[in-house]
Amino acid sequence: xxxxxxRDLHHNFGPLxxxxxxxxxVEQGERHAVIGxxxxxxxxxxxxxxxxxxxxxxxxxFKGKDITGYPPHKLxxxxxxxxxxxxxxxTNLMAFQNIRLAxxxxxxxxxxxxxRVDRMKRVTEETEEMLRRINLYEDRDTPVSALSYGKSRALxxxxxxxxxPEMVLLDEFSAGMSKEETHDAVALIRKLTEGKTVVIIExxxxxxxxxxxxxxxxxxxxxxxxxxxxxxxxxQDVKDAYLGDLEV
Amino acid sequence: xxxxxxxIILWMIGILVLVLIPKLFGVYYTNMVxxxxxxxxxxxxxxxLLGYTGLLSFGxxxxxxxxxxxxxxxxxxxxxxGLLPAIGIGVLSAVVxxxxxxxLVVRVSGTAFAMLHLAFGQLMYVLALKMYRVTGGxxxxxxxxxxxxxxxxxxxxxxxxxxxAMIILCLCAWMMWFFTKTPFGQIQxxxxxxxxxxxxxxxxxxxxxxxxxxxSAMFAGVAGSIYGLxxxxxxxxxxxxxxxxxxxxxSVMIGGVGSFFGPILGVAVFKMVDELILRYTxxxxxxxxxxxxxxxxxxxxxxxxxxxxxxxxxxxxxxARAEMEKVS
Numbered sequence: 001x002x003x004x005x006x007r008d009l010h011h012n013f014g015p016l017x018x019x020x021x022x023x024x025x026v027e028q029g030e031r032h033a034v035i036g037x038x039x040x041x042x043x044x045x046x047x048x049x050x051x052x053x054x055x056x057x058x059x060x061x062f063k064g065k066d067i068t069g070y071p072p073h074k075l076x077x078x079x080x081x082x083x084x085x086x087x088x089x090x091t092n093l094m095a096f097q098n099i100r101l102a103x104x105x106x107x108x109x110x111x112x113x114x115x116r117v118d119r120m121k122r123v124t125e126e127t128e129e130m131l132r133r134i135n136l137y138e139d140r141d142t143p144v145s146a147l148s149y150g151k152s153r154a155l156x157x158x159x160x161x162x163x164x165p166e167m168v169l170l171d172e173f174s175a176g177m178s179k180e181e182t183h184d185a186v187a188l189i190r191k192l193t194e195g196k197t198v199v200i201i202e203x204x205x206x207x208x209x210x211x212x213x214x215x216x217x218x219x220x221x222x223x224x225x226x227x228x229x230x231x232x233x234x235x236q237d238v239k240d241a242y243l244g245d246l247e248v
Numbered sequence: 249x250x251x252x253x254x255x256i257i258l259w260m261i262g263i264l265v266l267v268l269i270p271k272l273f274g275v276y277y278t279n280m281v282x283x284x285x286x287x288x289x290x291x292x293x294x295x296x297l298l299g300y301t302g303l304l305s306f307g308x309x310x311x312x313x314x315x316x317x318x319x320x321x322x323x324x325x326x327x328x329x330g331l332l333p334a335i336g337i338g339v340l341s342a343v344v345x346x347x348x349x350x351x352l353v354v355r356v357s358g359t360a361f362a363m364l365h366l367a368f369g370q371l372m373y374v375l376a377l378k379m380y381r382v383t384g385g386x387x388x389x390x391x392x393x394x395x396x397x398x399x400x401x402x403x404x405x406x407x408x409x410x411x412x413a414m415i416i417l418c419l420c421a422w423m424m425w426f427f428t429k430t431p432f433g434q435i436q437x438x439x440x441x442x443x444x445x446x447x448x449x450x451x452x453x454x455x456x457x458x459x460x461x462x463x464s465a466m467f468a469g470v471a472g473s474i475y476g477l478x479x480x481x482x483x484x485x486x487x488x489x490x491x492x493x494x495x496x497x498x499s500v501m502i503g504g505v506g507s508f509f510g511p512i513l514g515v516a517v518f519k520m521v522d523e524l525i526l527r528y529t530x531x532x533x534x535x536x537x538x539x540x541x542x543x544x545x546x547x548x549x550x551x552x553x554x555x556x557x558x559x560x561x562x563x564x565x566x567x568a569r570a571e572m573e574k575v576s
Contacts, residue, residue, distance in 0.1 A: 050448070076450030088448075090441040101438050105450040109431045111459065117431045163449060 002061075003028040003167055003197050004049070009058035011041075011048050018044045020221040021058070026167070031198045033208045036218035037242055042201045043085060045218065046171050050082045051075050062167070076105065081165035085172040085201070087156045089144045096140040098155055100127045102162035134158045134188060150181035154188060167197040174204050186211055205243075209233070217242060266414060270407040278410050279478075284519050285417040286475045287495065291503070291511035292424050293467035294496040299506040300428060301460050302440035304362045306493055307369025311465040313376070313488030314342040315472030320389040320482040321382070331395050331402070331412070335473045342469025346462045354457040357443075369493055376484040388483025389476075403480065413474050420467050425508055427463070436460055498536065502543050504552025513551050 004026040011019040018041045026032045034042050048055040054069040061067065062080065070078075090098050100117070103126045104110070117123065131137045134154050144152055157173050173189065174182040186207055189198070202208045208215060208229075215232045217224040219241050225232060232238055270278040290312055297303040319338030322329055353364055376383045383389065394409075396402045402409045427433050435456055438446045447453050476482040486492070495518070496511070503514025521539065525532045547554050 072447040073450050073452050076448060082448060084445075088442060088445045090438050090445065092441050093437060097434060097437075101434060101446070102449055104431050104434065110435070110451055111456075112431045113427055114430065116426070116429045117434055118429065120431070123431075159445075159449070 001028050002026060003063055004199070005061040006045075006049065007059040007061065009045070009048060009060065010056045011044055011053060012056045018221050019048070019055070022218070022221070022223055024216060024223065025226070026197060026199055027214070029195065029197055030213040031193070031200070031211055033212035033215045034199065034201050034218055035203075035205075035208055035215060035242070036224075039220075040218040041221045042218055043171060046082065046169055046199075046201060050080065050169060076163060076165070079166035080169070081160040081163050081167075082169040083157050083160040083171060083173060085175050087152050089152060089155055089159065091145040092143060094141050094143055095136050095147065095151075095155055096127060096131065098144055098159060099130050099162050100124075102159045103127050103130065106163045130158060130162050133192065150177060150184070153177060153181070154185065157185065157189065158192065161192045161196075165196070167199065168193065170198065170200045172201050172203065174202065174207055182207060266418075270410050275406050278406055280519065280523070282410055282413050282478055284515060285414060286471050286478065287499065287515045287518070288512045289417050289420050289424075290468055290471040290475075291496040291499040291515050292421060292508075293464045293471065295500050295505070295508075295511045296424060296427075296436075296460060296464040296467070298497070298500055299510070300433070300436050300440060301457065303357060303457070303461075304497070305365040306362050306490075306497075307365030307367075307372075308464075308468055308496060309488055309490070309492035310365075310369045310372040311342040311346060311468035312472035312475070312492055313372065313482070313484075314345050315339055315469030316476030316482040316487040317376070317383060317389070318342070318469070319473040320392050320476050323394070324389060324392040329395070331397055331477075334395075335416070335470070335477075338473035338476070339466055339469040342465045342472065343462055346465030350458040350461050354454045354461060365493075366490075369488075369490065373484055373488045373490070376488050383484070386484065388481055388486065390481040390483075392480065394477050394480060402477070409478065413478065416470065416474060420470050421512075424467060428508055432456070432459070498540060500550075502540060502550055504550030506549075507552040507556075510550050510552035513555075517551060 002025050004024070006022050006024045009019055009022040009024075010017070022041075022045060024034075024045070034045065036042055044053070047053045049060050051070050051072040051074070059066055059068050062078065067075065067078070090101065093101075100123060103123055104117070107123060107126075109120075109123070128137065128140070131140055136151060136155065139147060139151060144155060147155065153173065153176075157170060160168050160170070170189070174185055177185060182204060189211065200208075200211065202211075212229060214227060215229055216226045217232060217235075217238050224241055225235050225238050227235070233243070269281055290308075293311075294305065294308050297305055297308075315338040317338070318341030319334045322334045322337040349368065353361060356364060377385055380386075394402045396405075396408060397412060399405065399408060402412065428436075435446065435451055438449075438451075439453060439456060443453050446456075472487055476487065479486070499514035499518050500511045501514070502517050503512065504510030517539070518536070521535055522532050525535050543550060549556070
């Protein structure tokens, strides 16, 4: 069953057309990678799915339900999380507070003005548990602005996952990471997303072919091919358009 | 750090000092402490927006003024009204104003938010001048009755007024402090840092802002209401004007944006400068201006930042000395 589907999705920025009829299909429980050259519209596709933009035309379906144009907080509440290509954390807050905000949202604690948050035992425990899983427990009281790049990226990804979404979209999680950091991040994602549907945008082909169950190739606002990694690797169109000189 | 017993003892000493002030220092200093407390609550309410949510308002005095006018009008026109209901009416009018404005203002931020408040603040100021039948125009509303809670009137007993005002104001300050510690307080600082991510985590940004905005207006209303009662006068220039909007902004800036107690420290500096400078010259604004410039240039985190820095230095010095002793 498809957990996420886009139907004939178009998006324009003024006169500039970015997406021309994208029909993306993501199956429940799979790790799906969206790849394509720069400017193919990958991030725009993510943004139209996750409510940053309302698509010019077309539909977005989540578990068969029309969610086109839902604002981000509504999507978060029905189980769609996302991380950002450009790290988007709360830089003046501690690592602990960052994760705690995600945990509070997961537990539905939003307008509580009558209890101290540091006395909420369950929230504190869950936050500490998450910090241990992502190896940031020692840095719990470090402001995020003082964390290393790799660690702040790990925090970025785990904030999206700490809200416990059914489906999570990760926009170039390995952007700017060293080889080792990328390796750790892949392991982290494998660990944290068990049983969840994951959609990633990725440039690093090692990561894509290592992590993805299925791949969609986007080329100038259209889907060029969708399929299993080996099918994509052998697809002549994809080779011509994108993979061509890459050794994969 | 501090254990429970020392903390309780410190609290007791603090409360004792506050209780004894009118007995020990006489009317002049008692009244000074009341003004200080009123302005502190006003500055704290502004800091809820500026420091904790990142919204700069150039028109916060309108809530202060609405609190004052609401209370004064209620006491003037409703015979036999008690003190607390009168304060309640003042606060309610500030809250109603905030509720009317918030659908519009929570959708903007930054410069637009600041300028919108400048406009609304000035509008309220001009309205207060023009509707002189209701508001008394430039003269404002004076000589309205100030009923006591246990006594007949608070007008001639600054001591009783002091206790009434301090109980309410300290309670307000405590509530504002408590809010910063709740989950909602966390969402608030999250919005200041990165409103977009707060949205993606599943929180409604405009609605959350509206709640903070209304709470902030409420506390400003309390301060304004007590200020009007204290002076027994509410006027456009004294309570609603642009000057009253800038007093808390300057206090917050001098004291330290983003720290809870910074604004109180800022008001203290403000009052002290006023008190000391007035003995030598009339131009207190000049001195305040110079202080503000120095603070902005050399200590962007205000006096609170300076204190924290000194704390760190002293701690480091102690650690270094302890290590030296160990070596020798």
